[in-house]
Structure formats: C-alpha cells, structure tokens
Amino acid sequence: MPHSSTRRLAHLLGSRGVQVREDEIARVESADGGVAVVFAGGERLRRRALFVHPTLRQASPLAERLGCAMTEDGAIGVSAFGQTSVTGVYAAGDAARPEGLPFPAAQVVIAAAQGATAAIALDRELLLAELGVADPVGV
Numbered sequence: 001m002p003h004s005s006t007r008r009l010a011h012l013l014g015s016r017g018v019q020v021r022e023d024e025i026a027r028v029e030s031a032d033g034g035v036a037v038v039f040a041g042g043e044r045l046r047r048r049a050l051f052v053h054p055t056l057r058q059a060s061p062l063a064e065r066l067g068c069a070m071t072e073d074g075a076i077g078v079s080a081f082g083q084t085s086v087t088g089v090y091a092a093g094d095a096a097r098p099e100g101l102p103f104p105a106a107q108v109v110i111a112a113a114q115g116a117t118a119a120i121a122l123d124r125e126l127l128l129a130e131l132g133v134a135d136p137v138g139v
C-alpha cells in the first residue's frame with residue numbers, strides 16, 4: 001500500500017472486522033441472486049451485494065473544448081448557479097463541481113437540484129440579455 005492514509009484506513013477497517021484484500025479482480029459475475037467477485041488468481045468470492053466507488057471522468061470532451069475551466073480531478077468548475085468560466089455555458093450534475101465543494105458529491109438529488117438551479121440562472125441570463133439590462137446581482 002503506497003500511502004500511509006490508505007494503511008490507516010485498512011487498519012481502521014480491520015479493527016471493525018472488515019477484511020481488506022488487494023488482489024486483482026478479474027471480473028464480477030451475478031450468482032444466485034447475489035454476486036461473485038472473481039479474482040485474477042481464479043478464486044470466487046460470493047457476496048449478497050457489492051458497493052462500488054467508481055472514479056468519475058468526463059464522458060464528453062465538450063466542456064474542455066469550449067474552454068471551460070476544469071478542477072484538478074477533471075470536473076467542470078462551476079459557480080453555485082452552474083455558471084462555468086465561459087459566459088453562457090452552464091453545467092450541472094456529476095460532470096460539474098460547484099466552487100467551494102471540495103469533494104465530488106454524486107447523487108441523483110444533488111444533480112437534479114444543480115440542473116434546476118442552472119436552468120433558472122440560464123433563463124434569467126437570457127431574459128436580462130434580451131431586455132438589455134445589466135445583471136443587478138452578478139450571477
């Protein structure tokens with residue numbers, strides 16, 4: 001294990017009776033209503049369910065191509081209202097990370113709320129532009 005924080009986590013889990021295995025996983029199969037983890041060495045470990053912690057990455061290069069500023073871990077940086085660093089371009093959900101949020105928060109309810117907020121902000125921006133009025137708040 002390369003990082004001391006990872007070692008500490010393994011120790012913490014071990015102290016709670018959770019076995020930590022670092023063997024390479026070849027695949028995961030469904031097995032009698034549950035799952036089976038098949039290790040590269042061929043061993044099959046049956047479990048009722050599996051929790052996964054996927055690494056998020058952009059499915060599309062669109063935001064980067066448009067010149068949107070990205071966070072260090074590859075999310076589209078947005079304001080609390082979903083505004084990216086490019087005027088008129090908004091983003092929400094797993095692809096985006098509101099400023100001040102130091103970690104990814106991938107949940108349906110959060111993605112939906114961010115999408116609704118971005119839609120309101122975008123609608124407002126378009127209306128103000130059509131009226132030729134400067135944004136009094138500066139979203």
Ligand SMILES: Cc1cc2nc3c(=O)[nH]c(=O)nc-3n(C[C@H](O)[C@H](O)[C@H](O)COP(=O)(O)OP(=O)(O)OC[C@H]3O[C@@H](n4cnc5c(N)ncnc54)[C@H](O)[C@@H]3O)c2cc1C
Binds near residue numbers: 059108111
């Ligand atoms: C295994 C797993 C389990 C999860 N369990 C939960 C849970 O229990 N509760 C919970 O709240 N959240 C859960 N989540 C997280 C939740 O699914 C996401 O936070 C949520 O779906 C994010 O919504 P989104 O609209 O931002 O992205 P998505 O739901 O990923 O939607 C993005 C859409 O864009 C489409 N797309 C991608 N690229 C392109 C392209 N180039 N052109 C056109 N379309 C494109 C994709 O096909 C997709 O339909 C889970 C996620 C995973 C992976």
